[in-house]
Amino acid sequence: MGKFVITKRTNGEFQFNLKAGNGQTILTSEGYTTKAACSGGIESVKKNASDDGRYDRLESKSGKPYFNLKASNGQIIGASEMYESVSARENGIESVKKNAADAAVDDQTS
Template sequence: MGKFVITARTNGEFQFSLKAGNGQTILSSEGYSSKAGCENGIESVKRNSQDDDRFDRKESSSGKPYFNLKATNGQIIGSSEMYESVSARDNGIESVKKNAFDATIDDQTL
């Protein structure tokens, strides 16, 4: 089972990472100025990760595949790591779909 891990950045912002059952990070958020905003981002990932059209499949300038998960308004709510192949990236997307919906939340800022 996946989990969202909420952490605080050194600049005071909050961020989350979605981790698969094996502990590997499969999606990371931007920085949020409030914990409530970060928690809203998690709920947005849960909702939007179930729609394949919300995944924007990209390639970096160095040719590495990655993806962004976008909300209905087009805003990026999470980004993946850089992958070595398109098939690895696609497996990462499937992992987000599988793990995000019922993932628990581990708030490490308490």
């Protein structure tokens, strides 16, 4: 089962990573100024992850596929790693869909 891990960046901002059951990071958030805003981002991922239309399938300048997960207002709530192939990116999206809804939260900032 997946989990959200909340950490603090060196600049003091909070961020979360969604990790799959195998421990691999499958989605990373932006930086948040408060832990409450970070928790809100996690709730937004849980709410939006199952909707395939919320995923922007993109390609980096170096040709690597990746994706962003967007909220209903169009704001990016999480970004993936760079993948080696389009099929690997699709597997990453499926992993977010499968893991996000009932993922536990591991707050490593307290």
